[in-house]
Amino acid sequence: MEPLPFEFFKKPTLDLAKELLGCLLMKETSEGVASGYIVETEAYMGPEDRAAHSYGNRRTKRTEIMFGEAGLVYTYVMHTHTLVNVVSGPLDKPEAILIRAVEPVQGLELMKERRGIENLKNLTNGPGKLTKALGITMEDYGHSFTHPPLYIAAGKSPEDISVGPRIGIDNAGEAKDYPWRFWVTGNSFVSRHRKSNAK
Helix, strand or coil: CCECCHHHHCCCHHHHHHHCCCCEEEEEECCEEEEEEEEEEEEECHHHCCCCCCHHHCCCCCCHHHHCCCCEEEEEEECCEEEEEEEECCCCCCEEEEEEEEEEEECHHHHHHHHCCCCHHHCCCCHHHHHHHHCCCHHHCCCECCCCCEEEECCCCCCCEEEECCCCCCCCHHHHHCCCEEEECCCCCCCCCCCCCCC
């Protein structure tokens, strides 16, 4: 699979968050290759978004990569889990898209071993689960999704996309209700299916 070109990522964040759905997230390691179709994303819109790490233009060691070019890898640790984001938006406009869930494609046995489970449905249906299954770590921080070992390739176009509020940001004021979560309608690997708004 060929990584998508740099130009793919150079679009408005909310558009990119939808266009990532169906793309293939791939990670190459010494243990093998693991991949999955992206089925759920959340957009974080930078300085004006109270739920974003870069709200108010906060610039820290952790968020520094968000000020870079679209298509870079932004990983961070929350509750011992590594989460993976696609840096988006123009240079110095720190926006990002969290990959919340993928549908397993390649390396199923490797993913099961990493997660210590056999249940396919629970393998990658959450942002911390998918990174562990695919072998995504903090070492991927700052790399580009346009080349291995962690990259995004073309996949399949979703028939239908659902839209709703983001998850786990109850302390973000009015931003908690923004409809900036996108998922492949009816896909069983989406982390949560409730609170769907208009398409």
